[in-house]
Amino acid sequence: MASSSPAPEAAVLAVFEACRRFAGSKAPPASLLHCGDIQKGFPAGGKERAYAHVGHWPDGTVCVDLPRFAKLSVEHQVGVILHELGHLARPDGGEKEADLWVFEALGIPIEYRGPKTLQWVPRAVAGRILLS
Numbered sequence: 001m002a003s004s005s006p007a008p009e010a011a012v013l014a015v016f017e018a019c020r021r022f023a024g025s026k027a028p029p030a031s032l033l034h035c036g037d038i039q040k041g042f043p044a045g046g047k048e049r050a051y052a053h054v055g056h057w058p059d060g061t062v063c064v065d066l067p068r069f070a071k072l073s074v075e076h077q078v079g080v081i082l083h084e085l086g087h088l089a090r091p092d093g094g095e096k097e098a099d100l101w102v103f104e105a106l107g108i109p110i111e112y113r114g115p116k117t118l119q120w121v122p123r124a125v126a127g128r129i130l131l132s
């Protein structure tokens with residue numbers, strides 16, 4: 001039963017930790033939590049894609065819908081997590097403000113790609129972050 005590929009949860013956590021490490025002290029403290037409420041539309045009226053959100057729990061918790069999030073490409077995973085860190089860094093801002101923080105603080109422009117027009121960064125950027 002041994003497998004060389006990590007469990008989806010471990011892989012997602014590794015991406016999250018890499019993003020946090022890359023942002024360093026520029027981002028507020030953040031931790032990752034699986035959340036089953038994401039597709040229920042929390043926060044009400046939010047425009048989040050149904051993969052992740054912040055503001056559900058205090059103290060910098062980023063919620064992700066782990067099984068679904070794990071199926072995203074790493075380019076999307078990094079894009080979404082950086083975007084969520086942007087929400088933590090600029091809690092009073094909206095969607096554009098979160099991406100603006102990613103660009104101003106980390107120098108990375110967030111793009112929107114794929115069938116769900118989800119946050120995305122180029123593979124080279126994702127690779128640089130994962131190796132940071």
Ligand SMILES: [Zn+2]
Pocket residue numbers: 035036037038042053056057063
């Ligand atoms: Zn949540």
Ligand SMILES: [Zn+2]
Pocket residue numbers: 047048083087094095098
């Ligand atoms: Zn957002």
